[in-house]
Amino acid sequence: MKIVKDIGTALAVVLVSVFVIIAGISFFSAPDSSGLLGYKGYTVVSGSMEPEIAVGDFIIVETEPYADVEKEDVITFQYNQELVTHRVNDKTAEGLVTKGDANNIQDQGFVTEETYIGTQKILIPYFGYVVTFLQKPIAFAIVVAFMGIYLIHLYINPSTKEEEKSNI
Template sequence: MKIVKYIGNTIVLIAVLIFVVIAGISFFSAPDSSGLFGYKGYTVVSGSMEPKISVGDFIIVEIEPYDAIETGDVVTFEYDTEIVTHRVIDKAEEGLVTKGDANNIQDQGFVAEESYIGIQKLLIPYFGYVITFLQKPIAFALVVALMGVYLIYLYLHPTKEEETKE
């Protein structure tokens, strides 16, 4: 029984740490913010990068210098107050030429340094759905209630001295 409780507590701790890190990255992901330790996170809402990046995926973007971008990199940028993540297909004097993998034509205009956010470094499939769900008030209340029930359970069923010595 002690092993099961230890494994359960370890899984809960890891899950909480992952959620805290992702929540911190998401919180500091506004286009004009500096991110969290140089990273920003975004939920994918369109299929323009299918099949590599799908709707509902969560991407972690590293803020790297504009000059470090190479053809083939997947970059995130701001376009008409929207956050877009597309592949760089060419570099021109005017800026970066980008295109979604699922799109037939390249993006209109160029990505200038002022609108560039960062380069996609990590993809967590389907995790964007979880982030979107947790942003709803009812989901937040549910998570707080579940944590409260867990704390009450721990209070009512403390670990016995004999179990901890085994």
């Protein structure tokens, strides 16, 4: 029984840690913010980069300097009040030329230092669906309820020192 409890506790700690990190990154992901330790997270909502980046994926973008962007990097930028993540096809004096992998034509205009947000570093498939779900009030209530049930379980069934010694 102690092994199951230890596994459950370890799993809970790992899950809560992951969600706290992702929540922190998401919270500081506004285009004008510097992110959390230089990273921002976004849920992909269009298929313009498929098959490499699909709808529902979660990407973590590093806010590295504009001058460090290279051809073929996948970058996130602001275009008409929307966030877009596309591949850099060319660097010109006017700015970066971008195009979605699934698109037939390149994007209109150029990505400049003012509209550039960062370069994609990590992709977590399907995790964007989880992030989107957790932003809903009912999901928050469910998570809090499960945490409460777990704490009640620990209070009702505390392990004693004799139990811990007998399980070693």
